[in-house]
Amino acid sequence: MTERFERMCDWLATCEPLKNQTYSQPVAASSDASFRRYFRCEVASHTQTGQRHSYIIMDAPPSHEDCKPFIRVSEQLHAMGLNVPQVLAQDLTLGFLLLSDLGNTTYLSVLNEQTVDGYYSDAFDALITLQQKGKAYQATLPLYHETLLTNEMSLFSDWLCQSHLELSLGKLETQAWQSVQTHLIKSAQQQPQNFVHRDYHSRNLMVTSEQANTGRNPGILDFQDAVWGGVTYDVVSLIRDCYIKWPEEQVKEWQRAYFLKACEGHLFLKNEWEGFVKAMDFMGVQRHLKAAGIFARLYHRDGKDGYLKDIPTTLSYIVEQASAYSELKDLAKLVENRVLPAMDNLKP
Structure with missing residues (x-):
């Protein structure tokens, strides 16, 4: 010991x-x-x-x-x-x-095509409650400000590109990267702001039981980094999860299901759908840039290699979502043409 x-x-x-x-x-x-x-x-x-x-x-x-x-x-x-x-x-x-103790059964361990709709519905309900009642705690939460958003995205360029893949960005690539960051920050700050859990995904949501006296699903863990920030952050963390990926058609259905519940909870108006979709897509790109960088940092700085296998999934989200928007296409090209091939070259 x-x-x-x-x-x-x-x-x-x-x-x-x-x-x-x-x-x-x-x-x-x-x-x-x-x-x-x-x-x-x-x-x-x-x-x-x-x-x-x-x-x-x-x-x-x-x-x-x-x-x-x-x-x-x-x-x-x-x-x-x-x-x-x-x-x-x-x-x-x-x-x-x-x-x-909320037990040891994570959402990730039980999610499959038959169970996922029920578990995600519970997770949406809990998230809506968090966002409705969380407004009372705004003054207690750190702001998800521009510096924090920038520092998180810099994990991608510093730890994944430079440290892990030994990629250097050229002058034009650097300018394009800075432009992408500006657009992502603007979107994060212009969307409605709310209580953000910040790691609302399948490894931090628990399937609980009556015997454990833990109440209804989901049990929620790893909330200590909560901030006041973009309202779409937690829902995109859930349905475009770094640790499990679903067909995009299914993700779109969940996106709409959450949005309708959020409208019923007076978090959005139904005519805000298009703006919500774009804000969520941009927020997801920001989050996945951060996550990819963190996974690389965990390996190089902390000696934890278990997250390296999750980088390709995380990068695939960036390519898919960024490709759909003119403001982010340079990022999609960077990941698709340079980052993913460099990742492939690392494979034994």
């Missing part, structure tokens, strides 16, 4: 929910693209059924992670009636949180 793991175990023994209870030694539950790690411990139930229940421990080293946004957003989402982990104990100095 590492020193930090031992410290975590010592801290658990002081947590009120676990006092006077017999519980298992924590085991790894998951990790993510940050420095956070998650562990699960089980507690023997005192009910006649003999069922066990469990807790999640978040290990967030203070030198790398700040737990306060997670705690704040968890409280906000819970107040909206959404199904999120609740913080049961905390030590911000050590960087440990004890959380309620």
Whole structure:
């Protein structure tokens, strides 16, 4: 056991929910693209059924992670009636949180042609609730401002193109790239602004159960980076997911299904459909530029190679959506003519 793991175990023994209870030694539950790690411990139930229940421990080293946004957003989402982990104990100095457990069944693990419509309908409903009630928390959220949007897109040029593929952009390509960024930022800022989860996709949405006492689907994770930004960001994260891809005809149907629910929730007017589609497409391109760059950075900076396999899917979205708009065609050409061939050359 590492020193930090031992410290975590010592801290658990002081947590009120676990006092006077017999519980298992924590085991790894998951990790993510940050420095956070998650562990699960089980507690023997005192009910006649003999069922066990469990807790999640978040290990967030203070030198790398700040737990306060997670705690704040968890409280906000819970107040909206959404199904999120609740913080049961905390030590911000050590960087440990004890959380309620939403289980280990992600949307990604169960999605198929037969199940996806039902799960996505639930996810749309939860997202509409977030966007309707999230307006009350605008003052508490960081702005998704121009600098942040630019820095995220720069991950694509810096980490994927330069570090991973060793591609340098020529003068005209650089000018075109800057123009693309300007158009994407303008679209992100001109569309309606709202509470943005910022990672609303199949790996962060959970299938929960009554036995786990976690409420209705979906369980929602990884919300600590929430911002106030473009309203289309979360829906495009879901239906053009970096980790699972569906036929574009199906994506268009979900796009319309979400939009109609959003109109019923007074987030849009029905005559705003065309503007919504363009805003969502542009927002998706911005997000996928960021994601492709992050996946490369995780490999080169953090030694995590598990996300490299998701880069081609992410790039395919960029080509498909950018090709449809004159403002973004130079980006589509760059990815199609230089980035994707360079990716192919890396294959063994």
